[in-house]
Amino acid sequence: MRCLFCGADQPEVLTFRTLLLAEDKTGFCRSCREQLAPIAVQNSCQLCGRDLSILDPKLVHEHICYDCTQWKKSGRNGLYEKNYAAYHYNAFIKDILNQFKFRGDSVLADGFADEMKKIFRRIKKEQRLKNSFSLFRPHDEEYVLVPIPLSMKRLAERGFNQAEVLAETLDMPILNALTRVKHEPKQSKKTRSERLLMRETPFHLENEYVSFILGKKVLLIDDIYTTGATMRLAAHALTKGNPLRVDSLALIHG
Numbered sequence: 001m002r003c004l005f006c007g008a009d010q011p012e013v014l015t016f017r018t019l020l021l022a023e024d025k026t027g028f029c030r031s032c033r034e035q036l037a038p039i040a041v042q043n044s045c046q047l048c049g050r051d052l053s054i055l056d057p058k059l060v061h062e063h064i065c066y067d068c069t070q071w072k073k074s075g076r077n078g079l080y081e082k083n084y085a086a087y088h089y090n091a092f093i094k095d096i097l098n099q100f101k102f103r104g105d106s107v108l109a110d111g112f113a114d115e116m117k118k119i120f121r122r123i124k125k126e127q128r129l130k131n132s133f134s135l136f137r138p139h140d141e142e143y144v145l146v147p148i149p150l151s152m153k154r155l156a157e158r159g160f161n162q163a164e165v166l167a168e169t170l171d172m173p174i175l176n177a178l179t180r181v182k183h184e185p186k187q188s189k190k191t192r193s194e195r196l197l198m199r200e201t202p203f204h205l206e207n208e209y210v211s212f213i214l215g216k217k218v219l220l221i222d223d224i225y226t227t228g229a230t231m232r233l234a235a236h237a238l239t240k241g242n243p244l245r246v247d248s249l250a251l252i253h254g
């Protein structure tokens with residue numbers, strides 16, 4: 001089997017260990033996998049999933065990072081609760097993302113399917129645990145997956161939406177409930193504070209999806225969580241459908 005990223009041949013060694021650890025098998029070779037920076041659950045921010053172990057301890061308070069504290073204070077979270085992330089952003093994953101986005105290499109999503117599934121199991125487990133402490137247990141239902149959409153223009157450039165490709169790895173029904181009504185300038189051209197201050201949502205909840213969102217837990221899916229503005233703007237657009245809560249899963253926190 002060839003590595004999805006570098007193309008190196010991966011010898012398919014069947015040992016007792018590889019049989020036991022079927023989950024360890026990904027589409028990436030060992031040397032590519034070793035360049036990824038997975039975020040350990042115990043080190044992650046409880047609200048945005050970032051790796052707190054590489055952050056200045058002064059910016060962390062009770063397992064919550066400074067940015068999340070600011071978001072809380074801003075009163076702009078609305079129904080949005082938390083983000084989960086698998087990897088910390090580094091030069092290597094940046095290369096993978098570029099390949100994934102611009103070379104139309106959606107096959108790379110296969111390389112992350114196991115990791116996506118693993119996090120999704122963690123999300124469900126966490127929710128079950130939370131519900132077991134609650135008196136009324138109304139939230140036991142499954143999440144509805146909503147990928148963060150691209151604008152029509154960018155979708156035409158790329159030919160696929162990477163967030164949707166990642167959502168597909170979870171083998172759950174996907175609702176393409178949101179559209180991106182405005183073509184925003186690329187995020188990288190804005191400063192961090194500009195992005196944090198962005199007021200108007202570019203997202204729109206399509207009317208025919210309103211009834212599918214009502215009373216449901218929504219899990220937004222995207223490739224990367226940067227400032228958290230995109231997720232909150234998308235969650236804001238969903239409020240028209242009265243979901244129970246909105247969380248998100250991003251492959252990378254960067």
Ligand SMILES: [Zn+2]
Pocket residue numbers: 003004005006007008028029030031032033
């Ligand atoms: Zn490789």
Ligand SMILES: [Zn+2]
Pocket residue numbers: 045046047048049050064065066067068
């Ligand atoms: Zn945080």
